[in-house]
Amino acid sequence: MALPARQQFVYWGLAALVFLAVLWGLGAVLLPFLVGGAIAYFLDPVADRLERLGLSRVMATALIALIATLGFVVGGLLIVPMLVRQLAGLVAAAPDMTQHLLDFLNQQFPQMHQRGSVINETLQSLGEAVKARGGELAQTVLTSAMSLVNFAIFVVVVPVVAFYMLLDWDRMIARVDSWLPRDHLAEVRAIAREIDKVLSGFVRGQVSVCVIMGTFYAALLMLAGLNFGLLAGAIAGTLTFIPYVGAILGGGLAIGLALYQFWGDWLQIGIVVGIFGLGQFLEGNVITPKFVGQSIGLHPLWLIFALSAFGTLFGFVGMLVAVPVAAVIGVLARFMLMRYLKGELYLGQAGTEQDRRG
Secondary structure, three states: OOHHHHHHHHHHHHHHHHHHHHHHHHHHHHHHHHHHHHHHHHHHHHHHHHHHOOHHHHHHHHHHHHHHHHHHHHHHHHHHHHHHOOOOOHHHHHHHHHHHHHHHHHOOOOOOOOOOOOOHHHHHHHHHHHHHHHHHHHHHHHHHHHOOHHHHHHHHHHHHHHHHHHHOOOHHHHHHHHOHHHHHHHHHHHHHHHHHHHHHHHHHHHHHHHHHHHHHHHHHHHHOOOHHHHHHHHHHHHHHOOOOOOHHHHHHHHHHHHHOOOOHHHHHHHHHHHHHHHHHHHHHHHHHHHOOOOOOOOHHHHHHHHHHHHHHHHHHHHHHHHHHHHHHHHHHHHHHHHHOOOOHHHHHHHHHHHHHOO
């Protein structure tokens, strides 16, 4: 006999409180395990496909680990140092760029930008503030992230956790499935499949889209000769998961840099604009439909709220769990809404009886 709904709510509510308490108290300790688990979840379809091609699970996991290690080494030795150098260069060049913008505005709108005016002083102070605070901000972010857990331990533990979780992923899922309440087995499995669909669409699909678009923008902007092109492409690609935001911020940054660097050379400026126009066309019509599909059921506004709320409450670890928690809450909310629309509270007793007869 199934437990009453109120009693089930109490049990699941207590489980949620325990989860939040563990996240609050052991966030720094859990960080490498959460990252390793996310990597294993992301790569599980790749391992499954390799198994279907004839490799054992051990061989598939080892092959993925080897390729990931090579990618990590290349990224750590080539891409990350270039990004850091470009970020430092952009921070240092910000006052000069701001002064050029100020001179242009003074020429075009002298009555609005006279020396000593509010707009004039604001633009001048903006450039100095970026130069003074930009490096400090970047250093603070790195220091805060590093303080979550010792970096050496993090680098060692995450690959180990990811390797063993990827190796045992199917067995772990089967074991969890054996613990599900028998009276609600079909419903829980249906909800779990829906959650996996949402997470697959976002985590696997959107991460793939972000990597592809970031590589596309960075490579073409660098080939176009744009200074800080790698940085602008990385920003645009990283923010692609939020519709239009990545294109607006990354495109705005790249076009602004192109105007500063190529002023008067309208062909070069047009090339930069065309790169982002082509990128938006490919993303909307080819890449996103292929990797994400039609709808993942995770609205950008809900995602932003979840990232902000969990980031504020639990720090960096909270941001890592924000997406799966948002997916779970969204799926459960839709499930409860569906139950409500079929229940007596919504239909009334007469409607419920008619629905049962139908």
